Amino acid sequence: MHICLCLSLKSLLLLSAAVPNITQPRSRIVGGSPAPPGSWPWLVNLQLDGGLMCGGVLVDSSWVVTAAHSAAVRVFGRLFKQFISQSVLFNPKTFNNDIALVELTSPAVLSEHVTPVCLPSGMEPPTGSPCLVAGWGSIYEDGPSADVVMEAKVPLLPQSTCKSTLGKELVTNTMLCAGYLSGGIDSCQGDSGGPLIYQDRLSGRFQLYGITSWGDGCGEKGKPGVYTRVSAFSDWIQAEIQSEFQLISLIKPSENKYMLCGVLS
Known part of the structure; x- marks a missing residue:
């Protein structure tokens, strides 16, 4: 069975806060297949009034990472108190x-x-490494949302290829590309804010390498999907989580085995 993690939000933290002409947000799954039961225990479905707004990823029992451009961020930014802008801002x-x-x-x-x-953590995975994307997006252009979690495997692409295919002025160092230049399967497989996951070869644990962000079209030839490079923001994420912990009385570390990150039962 799949557990839909639909969450109640306390606060929102942004590296900021119109959609550009080419950088179109991702919202559908094309070329994927239904995910095996229990294979995405960190995948989050951010909803408003029962409707899917975007995907997200559980990185701690109290924290979810998502895309700053998503509709959920715009809505929740108005509804919830904590809306923190950092020195490095999201550019819409x-x-x-x-x-x-x-x-x-x-x-x-x-x-x-x-x-x-x-x-x-550690070295970034090499070019060509297989990653997984997932979400509830529609399975064809302009189609309805999927009833089940859909997933697909996509390879990481060189940054040089990312820039040459999409435009060097559009692809920054906080972005990365994954997908097939032949088209058919790319970041359209994940909802905006959903995960690009890499399984570490040594530890076997699953790491959040990217956040589904934007692309030029959906599954088109020569147009790979673009993701936010999570490693560029790991220190910020950890600092925000730790700062919140310091506001409450600390308790002994949990013995709950499910606190171990990136492990499938």
């Missing part, structure tokens, strides 16, 4: 720094079906 025209942190009203109850994913 270029989608640079397209990342946001959402704090839950109460911590998610961790289990074999609900666990956080790991943040990137």
